[in-house]
Amino acid sequence: MIFTDPFFLFVFLPLAALTFHLVGRRHGTNGALATLLVISILFYAPWGAWMTAILMLSVCVNFLCGGALVALDDERASMRKLLLAAGEIFNFGALIWFKYHLFAGLVADAEARDVAAWVVPAGISFYTFHQAAFLADAYAREPNVVLLLGKMKNVRDILTGFIRYSAFVIFFPQLVIGPITYVKEFLPQVASARFGRIFYVNVSIGFTLIAIGMFKKLVLADNLGIYSDSVFERASLRVALTPVESWVGIASYYLQLYFDFSGYSDMAIGLARIFGLRYPINFFSPFKAVGIIDYYRRWHMTLTRVISRFLFTPLSLAGTRLAARKRYGVMAVKILGLWLPLMINFEVIGLWHGAIWSFVVFGLIHGIWYVAETEVRSSKRWKKWRKTVPGVRRAIYGRIILLLFMPLCFALFRADSLETAVYLGQQLFAGAGAMTVSAELQQALKPLVAGFVVVYLLPNSIELLRNYRPGILTYQNPSYGPHWPVRWRPNWVWTAFFGAIFVVCIYYMYRQPPFLYQGF
Amino acid sequence: MQARLPNFVRYFFRRPTLVAIVSIWLGYATVAGFVIGVDPYDVYPWGQRVSIPKNFAPFEMIRVVRVAARDPQTELVLIGTSPTTIFRQADLAKAYPGYKSPWNVSYHGSAGTDRARTIDQFVQYSSAKRYLITLDYFYAKPSSEVRDSYPDFQYDETPLNDLRMVNSVAIKAAFRALRSGSPFPDAVRTENQENGFREGEKRRYQTSEKMRRLAGWIDQYRPTIATPSSLRCSQMPLLQELLTQTRALTKKGARVDILIPPYSLGLYYEWAGDPLLHRGGGDTLLMDQIAMRRCAVLGLAHTPGAHVYSMDLDFALASDLGNFRDPAHIESQTGLRRFVSMANYPELELTPENIDSYATQIRKAVQNYKLKNSALPFNSRRD
Numbered sequence: 001m002i003f004t005d006p007f008f009l010f011v012f013l014p015l016a017a018l019t020f021h022l023v024g025r026r027h028g029t030n031g032a033l034a035t036l037l038v039i040s041i042l043f044y045a046p047w048g049a050w051m052t053a054i055l056m057l058s059v060c061v062n063f064l065c066g067g068a069l070v071a072l073d074d075e076r077a078s079m080r081k082l083l084l085a086a087g088e089i090f091n092f093g094a095l096i097w098f099k100y101h102l103f104a105g106l107v108a109d110a111e112a113r114d115v116a117a118w119v120v121p122a123g124i125s126f127y128t129f130h131q132a133a134f135l136a137d138a139y140a141r142e143p144n145v146v147l148l149l150g151k152m153k154n155v156r157d158i159l160t161g162f163i164r165y166s167a168f169v170i171f172f173p174q175l176v177i178g179p180i181t182y183v184k185e186f187l188p189q190v191a192s193a194r195f196g197r198i199f200y201v202n203v204s205i206g207f208t209l210i211a212i213g214m215f216k217k218l219v220l221a222d223n224l225g226i227y228s229d230s231v232f233e234r235a236s237l238r239v240a241l242t243p244v245e246s247w248v249g250i251a252s253y254y255l256q257l258y259f260d261f262s263g264y265s266d267m268a269i270g271l272a273r274i275f276g277l278r279y280p281i282n283f284f285s286p287f288k289a290v291g292i293i294d295y296y297r298r299w300h301m302t303l304t305r306v307i308s309r310f311l312f313t314p315l316s317l318a319g320t321r322l323a324a325r326k327r328y329g330v331m332a333v334k335i336l337g338l339w340l341p342l343m344i345n346f347e348v349i350g351l352w353h354g355a356i357w358s359f360v361v362f363g364l365i366h367g368i369w370y371v372a373e374t375e376v377r378s379s380k381r382w383k384k385w386r387k388t389v390p391g392v393r394r395a396i397y398g399r400i401i402l403l404l405f406m407p408l409c410f411a412l413f414r415a416d417s418l419e420t421a422v423y424l425g426q427q428l429f430a431g432a433g434a435m436t437v438s439a440e441l442q443q444a445l446k447p448l449v450a451g452f453v454v455v456y457l458l459p460n461s462i463e464l465l466r467n468y469r470p471g472i473l474t475y476q477n478p479s480y481g482p483h484w485p486v487r488w489r490p491n492w493v494w495t496a497f498f499g500a501i502f503v504v505c506i507y508y509m510y511r512q513p514p515f516l517y518q519g520f
Numbered sequence: 521m522q523a524r525l526p527n528f529v530r531y532f533f534r535r536p537t538l539v540a541i542v543s544i545w546l547g548y549a550t551v552a553g554f555v556i557g558v559d560p561y562d563v564y565p566w567g568q569r570v571s572i573p574k575n576f577a578p579f580e581m582i583r584v585v586r587v588a589a590r591d592p593q594t595e596l597v598l599i600g601t602s603p604t605t606i607f608r609q610a611d612l613a614k615a616y617p618g619y620k621s622p623w624n625v626s627y628h629g630s631a632g633t634d635r636a637r638t639i640d641q642f643v644q645y646s647s648a649k650r651y652l653i654t655l656d657y658f659y660a661k662p663s664s665e666v667r668d669s670y671p672d673f674q675y676d677e678t679p680l681n682d683l684r685m686v687n688s689v690a691i692k693a694a695f696r697a698l699r700s701g702s703p704f705p706d707a708v709r710t711e712n713q714e715n716g717f718r719e720g721e722k723r724r725y726q727t728s729e730k731m732r733r734l735a736g737w738i739d740q741y742r743p744t745i746a747t748p749s750s751l752r753c754s755q756m757p758l759l760q761e762l763l764t765q766t767r768a769l770t771k772k773g774a775r776v777d778i779l780i781p782p783y784s785l786g787l788y789y790e791w792a793g794d795p796l797l798h799r800g801g802g803d804t805l806l807m808d809q810i811a812m813r814r815c816a817v818l819g820l821a822h823t824p825g826a827h828v829y830s831m832d833l834d835f836a837l838a839s840d841l842g843n844f845r846d847p848a849h850i851e852s853q854t855g856l857r858r859f860v861s862m863a864n865y866p867e868l869e870l871t872p873e874n875i876d877s878y879a880t881q882i883r884k885a886v887q888n889y890k891l892k893n894s895a896l897p898f899n900s901r902r903d
Contacts, residue, residue: 010552046680200537200538203537492536503544507688
């Protein structure tokens with residue numbers, strides 16, 4: 001099922017919420033969690049029995065590993081290390097096996113890649129990251145993980161622990177495309193006496209976030225996708241494009257991906273909130289960022305923090321220690337402690353999206369860009385310049401640079417091959433034809449303009465609802481753009497507004513293009 | 521004195537979101553209940569008994585494939601795509617007089633997978649005695665696509681996605697079905713729509729500019745137009761499915777005639793030059809098509825009741841673009857008459873014995889093609 005499916009919204013969700021509330025009231029936290037687990041399995045089941053079996057197998061293996069990591073005492077340190085390694089190898093081995101077919105995609109033809117893509121279990125990336133983080137926390141005996149698993153002294157305890165853990169991993173709003181959550185964010189809310197019942201204010205917040213997310217996906221992203229799909233298809237067939245068509249196609253995809261993914265995240269956070277859970281936010285106006293460093297604190301934030309915690313930080317520490325041990329110079333310390341870890345970081349992010357060369361180059365460019373910006377911002381000249389130029393102007397310069405280059409990176413991301421991306425890049429500046437504006441292009445400009453207005457002039461969903469703390473702030477980011485004096489409240493005016501938006505979305509609901517990140 | 525509001529009113533007044541959710545839910549449930557209850561496309565056992573006019577193939581034919589498949593009176597069915605939407609019931613009746621209530625189930629823009637699903641409906645539900653199925657270019661594709669907006673959800677086995685049927689088109693169709701018994705606009709309007717579409721296509725293609733462009737492509741691609749194909753029959757999954765479906769229909773006692781739509785000889789150059797049209801067919805486009813036709817002929821050689829026909833060797837017709845609205849769509853009255861009645865001409869049947877000769881003749885004709893268009897004051901520079 002997907003969130004924009006009318007069956008999900010009008011049948012599954014109301015029934016799920018009602019059952020959760022009734023069982024939660026009668027059977028408390030464990031009953032509510034067991035209900036969430038069953039609901040989530042039912043949500044996932046339409047993807048296929050074997051995908052569900054793989055998911056459950058993964059959950060069982062991680063639960064056993066996590067339980068053993070917590071149960072084994074510190075004297076058996078090597079055993080614990082071995083167990084952690086085995087668990088992580090299982091997680092990432094399964095991810096690599098299913099997602100990349102051991103990187104066969106780099107050499108296989110397009111048809112083989114299509115087949116490989118088809119058999120990737122839905123959400124495997126996200127539940128792998130969830131569980132990898134869980135195992136690391138279990139190894140570190142993070143108090144919430146210890147509490148989540150419980151004492152595990154008898155069958156009842158084990159069953160209770162399993163239900164809690166499974167509900168944490170499989171909880172349907174975040175199962176397929178995130179946000180990637182830590183146990184320490186989940187457990188305290190589940191442990192609250194209020195958990196297990198549906199509250200009006202949570203329903204109001206959830207409904208509003210769902211309406212915002214649906215609008216982003218169904219009205220903006222899907223309409224932007226019509227033109228971007230056409231341009232990228234033509235590019236893949238090497239059909240001549242005018243520069244205007246190429247720029248509009250690339251800009252459309254730039255916004256499409258953002259609205260598609262952030263729309264999903266808004267809906268996920270909204271759905272979780274209906275069940276009384278606040279989930280970490282994934283997007284905070286990334287296109288208003290003033291540079292790539294700022295951008296990655298605002299785009300897919302839960303992935304950024306996972307990668308940063310489990311990849312960048314250990315690599316950076318190891319590099320710095322190595323440089324210190326060998327008494328290398330300042331430049332070597334920089335390379336080993338910062339540049340190399342950053343490059344690896346972005347290469348892993350690139351390759352996580354798929355085993356094709358365009359993702360490799362995407363990661364490379366982002367790595368170089370990030371390193372360059374880090375260096376520029378730490379240079380003396382920058383610091384001197386910063387004192388002479390007002391912050392507003394600096395922010396505008398930063399945004400212009402981001403707006404010029406990030407859509408090109410997204411084009412690389414969207415293109416079916418590196419050759420297609422290069423071809424499209426050529427069309428941007430040397431494309432055929434004059435600056436003609438076809439009817440199709442005119443049609444494409446409407447959602448594009450609307451999209452840019454939403455991105456640059458309106459508050460994001462978290463800013464709008466901030467009086468009600470709609471999600472957990474993954475990073476503290478300043479708000480940019482016009483400061484609107486409005487704040488959402490669960491009153492008649494806002495309800496009518498978002499109710500109308502919901503109804504507009506229903507009009508587009510018969511189209512069911514999948515969320516773009518479902519493929520990852 | 522102020523009247524005291526009932527408790528439930530006060531409860532909801534303080535909870536606007538609940539009012540909104542309940543209103544939206546009730547509104548949607550009402551509309552969905554209305555559409556599914558009326559059942560304008562006759563998907564369910566209940567609902568309005570709809571009558572689909574058989575004298576034309578409406579734009580929304582994709583939505584009533586099951587109705588056509590379940591029609592007990594239909595003895596002859598034509599399943600095709602844009603080249604055959606032009607045929608009326610009268611054309612089929614005239615061409616094949618022995619069959620009652622013929623029905624043209626052709627729709628624009630078929631992309632492959634949707635065709636297989638359409639034929640599946642006939643394999644499952646139909647009791648027709650004869651089928652005419654066009655062997656379109658997309659059967660040579662190694663991968664399959666679905667026509668945009670093809671209503672899969674109407675024809676699959678799960679009821680969980682049926683709510684997707686509820687949209688503005690279906691709501692209008694439900695009202696029409698209640699009012700007139702048919703979910704479609706009246707025949708005149710639909711026919712005008714179809715004619716307007718065809719006229720528009722013809723106007724856009726039949727221009728001197730397009731002919732000049734084609735002449736350039738002919739010069740450019742002539743040396744490579746017959747590049748050998750590496751496609752094997754097993755690499756054409758759609759064709760394999762068609763062969764399986766054909767066998768299933770013949771097992772039910774029906775006769776199946778596979779008709780190769782008459783393309784102009786210029787088509788292979790047009791599509792080689794404009795890759796958007798053939799979605800990357802490349803230099804092997806012509807030979808891929810020939811390979812696909814050969815696979816169809818050989819694959820059905822031992823299936824009693826199945827035949828493959830082609831009129832592409834009528835080079836007087838195929839070489840003159842004046843007979844077509846664009847290179848893939850024949851428009852001349854003579855050509856259309858012959859196309860619809862192709863299965864009545866044994867000399868047009870392709871068999872394992874004549875397929876090699878057919879392939880050689882087509883290949884040579886395309887390789888030596890000189891652009892001709894009797895409808896325009898334009899001819900190839902070489903003429």
